[in-house]
Amino acid sequence: MLLKKINTVLAAAFVLFILWFGTEFILSPETTAPTFGLPSWPSGDGGGFLIIKGIRDVVLALVLGILLVTGHRRALGWVLLVEALAAYGDMTTVLAHHGSVATALGVHALTATLMVVNGLLIMRETRKVAAAAATPAPRPA
Numbered sequence: 001m002l003l004k005k006i007n008t009v010l011a012a013a014f015v016l017f018i019l020w021f022g023t024e025f026i027l028s029p030e031t032t033a034p035t036f037g038l039p040s041w042p043s044g045d046g047g048g049f050l051i052i053k054g055i056r057d058v059v060l061a062l063v064l065g066i067l068l069v070t071g072h073r074r075a076l077g078w079v080l081l082v083e084a085l086a087a088y089g090d091m092t093t094v095l096a097h098h099g100s101v102a103t104a105l106g107v108h109a110l111t112a113t114l115m116v117v118n119g120l121l122i123m124r125e126t127r128k129v130a131a132a133a134a135t136p137a138p139r140p141a
Contacts (some may be wrong), residue, residue: 012068018064019057022058073122074123077125085112087112
C-alpha cells in the first residue's frame with residue numbers, strides 16, 4: 001500500500017510539473033525559453049516553436065493525469081516509460097546544440113530518469129494484478 005501511495009504522489013507531481021512547465025511555455029515563451037537549457041532561443045516568428053513545445057507538454061501531462069484519475073495504473077506505468085523519451089529527447093537536443101550541460105542533465109535527464117523509475121515501480125505494483133488477470137479461472141469439476 002505504501003508503494004502505491006508513493007507512486008501516486010510522484011505521478012501526480014509529474015502531472016503538475018509538466019502541466020505548469022507547458023503552460024509557462026504557452027503563456028510566456030520568451031521568459032521561459034532560457035530555462036530550457038539551449039544557448040539561444042528563436043526570435044521573430046520562431047517563437048511559435050516554443051508554444052508548440054508548451055502544447056506538447058500540456059498534452060503529455062493531461063494523458064498522465066487522465067490515467068491517474070481513472071485508475072488505469074498499468075497503462076500509467078507504460079505511459080510514464082514512453083513519455084520519459086520526450087524528456088530524454090529534450091536532454092539530447094540541449095546537448096546536441098551546445099546548451100547547458102547542467103540543465104540537460106539536472107533537469108531533463110533527471111526528470112526522464114525519475115519518470116522511468118516511477119513507471120517501473122507502478123509496473124511492479126501492478127504486476128500481480130496483471131498476472132492474476134492472465135491466469136484462467138479453475139474450471140469446476
